[in-house]
Amino acid sequence: MTDSLDLSSVDTVVFDLDGTLIDSAPGIRDAVAVMTGKLDLPAPDLTTVIGFIGRGAPALVERVLHWAGADPSLRDRALAILLDIYDTAPLQGTTAYPGAQALLVDLHGRGMRLGLCTNKPAGPARAVLDALGLGPFGAVAGGDSLPQRKPDAAPLLHVISELGSTADRTLYVGDSITDWQTAQAAGVRYVHVDGGYQQAPIPDFAPTLRLARLSDLATSLSAA
Ligand SMILES: O=C(O)COP(=O)(O)O
Ligand SMILES: [Mg+2]
Helix, strand or coil: CCCCCCCCCCCEEEECCECCCEECHHHHHHHHHHHHHHCCCCCCCHHHHHCCCCCCHHHHHHHHHHHHCCCHHHHHHHHHHHHHHHHHCCCCCCEECCCHHHHHHHHHHCCCEEEEECCCCHHHHHHHHHHHCCCCCCEEECCCCCCCCCCCCHHHHHHHHHCCCCHHHEEEEECCHHHHHHHHHHCCEEEEECCCCCCCCCCCCCCEEEECCCCHHHHHHHCC
């Protein structure tokens, strides 16, 4: 892990959502509990659900069914139940991290192009942004916006392109190994924010800046 990252050429910052800008794990846990309840399956606790977050709703469902020892053929029905809950109650158990909106306003005020690249479905993601007043984002990609989802580079490169920017001018800010992998695949510098839903150690051989708090990013960019 490098101690610092050359941020001088950055004019575009793309953010992950769950675990980075918002604490949505309690809401996801509740949505999963409704899903498992409808399928007569046990409900995983918060810590277990957090370990399943990061690869999008289909992966979350598959991981929950596997954990519950359920028949994998339930996947499509379980996913439909979960997505319906995401659509009808996107804000359930979801709050913005302290300083998230202030950071976005600060970066926007500096003329930074801001984007969002999340594996949460785009509809619920946009509903959360609107309800929590998070932004302004010039481009948003959700887990269902493209055929590929993170850690494939495609969604991140799509957001960067939509912002009229390039990978070499972009910083990607995330909370999990999936985000680190996505940034490496896209050739984009990565900022890892501690305290999110990290499932595996971030390899320390790539240009990565680690921040204890999201709000530390403004300081890092000012020092650039
Ligand atoms: O939906 C997920 O699995 C996680 O979403 P994220 O990409 O915003 O962390
Ligand atoms: Mg995340």
